[in-house]
Amino acid sequence: MRSIKQPGAPVAERIQSVEARGRAFSFTLQAGVPLLEAARRGFAAEGFAGGVLNFERGALGPFGYVMPALSKTGENAAFYSDTYRPGGITRTSLGSMTLGTRDGAPFFHCHGLWTEADGKASGGHMLPDETIVAEPFEVEAFGLDGAMFTAEPDVETNFKLFGPVAAASSGARTTSRAFALRLRPNQDFAGCLEDFCRARGISRARIHGGVGSTIGARFTHGGVTEPFATELAITSGAIAPGAAGTLEATLDVALIDYTGGIAQGRLIRGDNPVLMTMELVLEVLG
Numbered sequence: 001m002r003s004i005k006q007p008g009a010p011v012a013e014r015i016q017s018v019e020a021r022g023r024a025f026s027f028t029l030q031a032g033v034p035l036l037e038a039a040r041r042g043f044a045a046e047g048f049a050g051g052v053l054n055f056e057r058g059a060l061g062p063f064g065y066v067m068p069a070l071s072k073t074g075e076n077a078a079f080y081s082d083t084y085r086p087g088g089i090t091r092t093s094l095g096s097m098t099l100g101t102r103d104g105a106p107f108f109h110c111h112g113l114w115t116e117a118d119g120k121a122s123g124g125h126m127l128p129d130e131t132i133v134a135e136p137f138e139v140e141a142f143g144l145d146g147a148m149f150t151a152e153p154d155v156e157t158n159f160k161l162f163g164p165v166a167a168a169s170s171g172a173r174t175t176s177r178a179f180a181l182r183l184r185p186n187q188d189f190a191g192c193l194e195d196f197c198r199a200r201g202i203s204r205a206r207i208h209g210g211v212g213s214t215i216g217a218r219f220t221h222g223g224v225t226e227p228f229a230t231e232l233a234i235t236s237g238a239i240a241p242g243a244a245g246t247l248e249a250t251l252d253v254a255l256i257d258y259t260g261g262i263a264q265g266r267l268i269r270g271d272n273p274v275l276m277t278m279e280l281v282l283e284v285l286g
Contacts, residue, residue, distance in 0.1 A: 001273050002215045003186040004077050004228060008155040015196055016182040018164040020147035021174035022051065022283060024208065026140050029133045035060065036128040039099050039139075040106045047172030048143030050099045050106075052209020052281050054235070058137035060114070061089040064130025067122075068213070068229040068258040076158050077185075078213075078229035078258070078275065083127065088117025089134045094254055095126070096210050096233035097139075098162050098279045100149030107151060109162050109211045109279065111233040113254050113262060123256035124231050142208035142281050145172045147180040149279060157185065161277050176283045183278040189214060190249035190269040193282070197239050198247055204286035210234025210253075212278030217255060219265035227257035234280060235264070 027042035029035070043051055066080040073079075095112025113123035148167040151160050164180035183192050197205055213232055217225040232255040242248035251272075254264040 001188060001271065003273060004215055004275060006077050006156050006185055007075060007158045011156050011184060014184045014187055015192060016163045017196070018147040018166050018180045020178050020180055021145045021176065022142050022178035022281065023173060023175045024140070024142050024283070026138055028136050028138050029058070031133050031136050033133055034128070035126065035131040035133055036106060036108055038133050039097060039108060042139070042141060043099060043143055046143055047170055048145065049167070049170055050101070050148050051141060051143040052099065053097045053139045053141040054209065055095050055137065055139040056093065058092040058095065059089050059133070059135035060092065060131055061134040062130065062132050063090045064127040065124045066127065067124040067256060067260070068231050070229065070258060080125065083130070085130065086116040086118070086120070090114050090116050094233060094235055098149050098209055098211050100151065100162055102151035102160070111211050111231045113256065121262060122260070123254070123262060142178070142283065143172060144178065144180055144281065145169050145174050149180060157276050159276065162279050178284060179282045181280055181282060183212070183274050185274050185276060187274055188270055189267060189272045189274055189278060190251055193239055193249045194247045202239070202284055202286070203241065205239045205282045205284050207234055207237030208281040208283055210237060210278070210280040213275035214255070215273045215275045216257070217253070217263060218268045218271045219263065220268055221265045223263055223265055225255065225257050225261060225263045227259050227261060229258040229275065230255040239282070
């Protein structure tokens with residue numbers, strides 16, 4: 001399987017996980033408000049301090065983002081581009097966000113694809129402090145109670161990355177058992193989730209959120225992304241018994257690579273290793 005050497009030694013715990021409770025809900029982001037604050041308000045209104053969300057059509061402006069890029073210093077296996085700030089209103093086609101905390105304050109990790117005002121199709125990593133909601137739009141969210149994604153230094157990748165930590169219950173109304181997860185580098189995305197569920201007797205689960213990167217990508221439709229550095233959003237995902245009765249993860253994703261190549265589709269199981277990280281929430285269904 002493809003692998004990329006990271007600057008630090010691999011950490012023994014390859015899947016960070018915290019069991020929690022949660023609930024799915026939808027809300028509308030307010031126009032004229034920073035995307036980070038609009039998301040925070042939506043979760044807070046339901047009693048949650050954080051969680052994950054997905055969206056489709058949205059409008060952002062002003063807007064700042066970065067794309068994946070090669071590392072100029074060698075201090076990381078890959079890095080970020082300079083900041084892009086397209087004029088006018090940028091219209092998203094899809095996105096996935098993890099809402100948590102960094103340095104004691106709300107913060108998000110958000111990847112998506114979009115079309116800029118001049119018609120340019122692009123995507124990447126949205127910047128929390130430079131992105132404003134231009135028009136109201138709806139998002140599908142999953143709030144967490146008992147867990148929180150918190151950005152902490154990661155010795156393996158030499159980045160400050162979101163990972164799940166246990167958190168005090170907020171008393172929010174919940175409906176489901178859930179796991180907040182972070183997958184570490186150089187392990188197959190689908191295989192990780194299948195092994196995780198198998199070890200806990202989980203027969204069915206739904207993925208909410210989903211922000212991270214893979215080492216290129218191999219799709220079931222035959223498409224291949226060769227450039228190794230990507231920014232990826234999960235658009236739909238589940239773990240359930242396949243035709244043979246064994247657990248199979250179906251992972252529909254969208255990504256942009258460091259050359260600007262855009263790809264969407266279902267990932268092949270067993271051939272899509274994580275590059276830096278993959279954050280998501282598993283809602284246990286059975």
